Amino acid sequence: MPISPNQGSSGGGTLVTITGTNLSGTTAVHFGTRLATSVTNVSPTQVTAVSPSGNGSVGVTVTTPGGTSNPIPFFYVGAPFKQSLSPTTGSTAGGGTVTITGTGLSTATSVAFGANSATPTVVSDSVITVAAPAGTAGSVGVSVTTAGGTNNGLSYTYIEAPTITTVAPAEGSTSGGTAVTITGTGLTSTDQVAFDGNPAPFTVISDTAVSAVTPPGTAGAVDVTVTNGAGTATATDGFTYVAGPGI
Template identity: 90%
Template sequence: MPISPNQGSSGGGTLVTITGTNLSGTTAVHFGTRSATSVTNVSPTQVTAVSPSGNGVVGVTVTTPGGTSNPVSFFYVGAPFKQSLSPTSGSTAGGATVTITGTGLSTATSVSFGANSVTPTVVSDSQITAVAPAGAAGSVGVSVTTAGGTNNGLSYTYVAVPTVTTVAPAEGPTSGGTAVTITGTGLAGTTQVTFDGNPAPFTVISDTSVSAVTPPGTAGAVDVVVSNDAGSATAADGFTYVAGPGI
């Protein structure tokens, strides 16, 4: 007498289909000693029932006017527990592989990033991976659905790829030390600013503005690159190093 699915949440509520013979007139379905919360006699060979709450492995039996069937095993699965995810942010275009750790993850069937769901890859009972779908800039909740239920409590931040509009002032001495303001979009999550590949100290002012101090450089025009977790933007020849006068 097969039963499908043969596992479900310890909180109950799993709709199972039981197939066999002589099932007409089914009067009860038991999960261990507990009665199913709903029983429907579909045909002489099929019955559906909704599992009650429970724990561990129990025998499922069907009772008809002719007697009670042999038990078939049903496995109760606890709700998943999520401990962490990494990385915690990525591009609005999606595509980042996110690793989620916790317990009870071996039966994971879905991971939701806000309203968007993806199918995860189960690594072990304590780890799954999921490829983040595309999403709008900002933070969303992450929830994992397993045979034991759904759990949330973690968040993932979508970051837009930055753009750079202006660098002002656009020139300064080769000795460095020039305070510049970089304007553009998607700058709130800036992780690095470079001038000709050389990192510069910076401060995020807003999503449209970052201030930075130029490092020393070689005379001439250089690229200014602003990076965040989603990518980078380049202001080609955005700043010009000017050599000091000589006598």
């Protein structure tokens, strides 16, 4: 007598389908010693029932005018507990791998980032990974759904990948120290500005502007990059180092 699913939340409420023979006239379904709710005799070979609350492993039995069936195991699963997720930020385009740790995660079937869901990969009862779906810039709640229920309480912040429109002024001394304004988009969460790969001190002015001071460099055109948690924007040959005069 198969039962599907064979596990559900310890809080009850799991709709279970039981198949077998001679099930007509079913009068009761028990999960251990507890009576199921909403029992429906679908056919002589199928009965559905909603599990009551419970814990651990119990035997499910069907009672008809002809007697009570042999028990079939059903496993109660506690609600998941989430401890942390990493990283906590990612691109609005999605696709970044997020690792969630906690307990009771072995039956995870879905992870929701706000209104958007993704299917996780179960690593162990304490670790799952999931590719973040695409989202809108800003913070969203993260919830995990398992056979034991749904739990939330963590958050994930979507950020836009940066772009660079202009670098002004576009040239300065090889000794460094030139104050430069970089304009573009998605600059609020900038965590690095570099000239030819060399990090520069910077200040975020707005989502469309960052000011930076050039580090020393070698004469010639170099790339300017702006990086945040969603990616890196590059202004190819965006700044030109000019050597000082010699006499």
